[in-house]
Amino acid sequence: MKIGIICYPTYGGSGVVATELGKALAAVGHEVHFITYTQPPRLDFFSENIFYHEVSVASYPLFEYLPYESALASKMVDVTLNEKLDLIHVHYAIPHASAAYLAKQILKYKGVHIPVITTLHGTDITLVGKDPSFEPVVTFSINESDGVTAVSESLKQDTYSEFEILSNIEVIPNFIDLNRFKRQEKTHFKKAICPNGEMLLMHTSNFRAVKRIQDIVQVFEKVNKVIPSKLLLVGDGPERTGIEHLCRELGVSQDVRFLGKLDIIEEALSLADLFYLTSEKESFGLAALEAMACEVPVISSNAGGIPEVNLHGITGYVSEIGDINDMAANSIKILEDPALHSQMKQNALLRAKEFDLKVILPKYEAYYQKVLGQS
Ligand code: GMT
Structure with a gap:
């Protein structure tokens, strides 16, 4: 054709x-x-x-x-x-x-x-x-x-x-192209970002208001109090300044890293322990699928088509839009339980294979x- x-x-x-x-x-x-x-x-x-x-x-x-x-x-x-x-x-x-x-x-x-x-x-x-x-x-x-x-x-x-x-x-x-999006061995990068063995939480997007990245920062602040972590924010867009302001306000700036627009997203995803997609509207959530293909469980909102990709309790957890307490509790549940974390990583990859x-x-x-x- x-x-x-x-x-x-x-x-x-x-x-x-x-x-x-x-x-x-x-x-x-x-x-x-x-x-x-x-x-x-x-x-x-x-x-x-x-x-x-x-x-x-x-x-x-x-x-x-x-x-x-x-x-x-x-x-x-x-x-x-x-x-x-x-x-x-x-x-x-x-x-x-x-x-x-x-x-x-x-x-x-x-x-x-x-x-x-x-x-x-x-x-x-x-x-x-x-x-x-x-x-x-x-x-x-x-x-x-x-x-x-x-x-x-x-x-x-x-x-x-x-x-x-x-x-x-x-x-x-x-x-998803599984030949490109697959978990790679990047332990030296992980060590550079998380020098003391912290957990790495991640999000990628165009930083528009609809993504509710402020929710992710608030969830991160709660998780970080219980489990030492770092937050990697990949992408850029109109909300960036507001997000930086919130990080300062919550006192988490030293643990949040902005990487800007990155072509090799799969390399950054290979370092991540959890991926966040907390959008208010999201017809599908390709970013979550990319994370899942790299064996990263997803903490997400229930907006639009996200629950068709991220299966609640299987590949991660799904919460009501804006329910940061639930999202933080779910994050801690996964990060505190290595067996659950490992099972969800495997499930994420299996689910990604369906796409x-x-x-x-x-x-x-x-x-x-x-x-x-x-x-
Ligand atoms: O909002 C975006 O991320 C950009 C937007 C677009 O059209 O480029 O994304 C939409 O299409 C993607 C590909 O089909 C979907 O994965 C996104 O969920 C969808 N975004 C929204 O619905 C907000």
């Missing part, structure tokens, strides 16, 4: 899922054309089946806001015609699904039919999408897609309850075939 993939070229979330999916499709022989405004970070190598088309938006003094959606639709038309694409797969509805709808209509006038598949990732539904400034366009473009997938059952249900959706939504969960790229990729291929057959 010749597949066009449209996504945000981000370091995490939907951008990474889309890029890794494209790479995997190319590896099994499909021709994949990425259409984005800049090269996705994980696309920094040569593959004979991968092509990259940059969307550039012409600027003009009249434009207070650059019309990216129009430029993206025009690029989709161009690539579909010249590369003879079989289908377009957009990741994150806003504004990719409506741009794809526009491209599809333009192509129809040129006698070309191109099916469009939209994958919903989370905030395009749960936060941004339902804002009245976007909702009518999101509803319309989902309904007009030839295929719609959601990354978790919870996101599928949220989409049906928040929007008037007439089409079927297929759940195809996110996946192996090798298991999920055929689901996308089968779905592409189904949509092509119907349209």
Whole structure:
């Protein structure tokens, strides 16, 4: 198949899922054309089946806001015609699904039919999408897609309850490349961060308010009083200053380390004893899955699709959003009991294997075939 993939070229979330999916499709022989405004970070190598088309938006003094959606639709038309694409797969509805709808209509006038598949990732539904400034366009473009997938059952249900959706939504969960995300022997690094044998607690994200990293710092303060620990915060974003302030306020700054945006997350995860994902909203929680693949049990909130990934009492523990006392108690329970800790590490890896790229990729291929057959 010749597949066009449209996504945000981000370091995490939907951008990474889309890029890794494209790479995997190319590896099994499909021709994949990425259409984005800049090269996705994980696309920094040569593959004979991968092509990259940059969307550039012409600027003009009249434009207070650059019309990216129009430029993206025009690029989709161009690539579909010249590369003879079989289908377009957009990741994150806003504004990719409506741009794809526009491209599809333009192509129809040129006698070309191109099916469009939209994958919903989370905030395009749960936060941004339902804002009245976007909702009518999101509803319309989902309904007009030839295929719609959601990354978790919870996101599928949220989409049906928040929007008037007439089409079927297929759940195809996110996946993990177990060749990359596996626990590595990094004892010398662990010793550098935890010189006195402290436990290492970890979180990675884009440091947005929705992640509730302040909860993690408060949980850490409680755990650290009972079990000497260090907290590793990987990533960066708008909440960073507030988090640093809270660390100072709670007197834990000397035990909290900010690593910034790190490409080799799997190496940092290999040092961790527990991983935290305390989000207020989270359609899936890819970061938790990455930790689990590196044999790290997860302490999480019960937001959105997280409980579909982190199994309560098996791969870690799930608490109500914001219940820092429960999260701290669960952390201490695991860290104080080496047998439980070891069992949960094994369970985390076993659970991660269910989301192996090798298991999920055929689901996308089968779905592409189904949509092509119907349209
Ligand atoms: O909030 C983020 O972490 C970024 C966001 C995105 O679209 O890039 O992530 C969403 O998509 C990820 C990939 O499908 C999911 O693993 C995240 O759970 C989801 N984030 C939220 O729902 C808040």
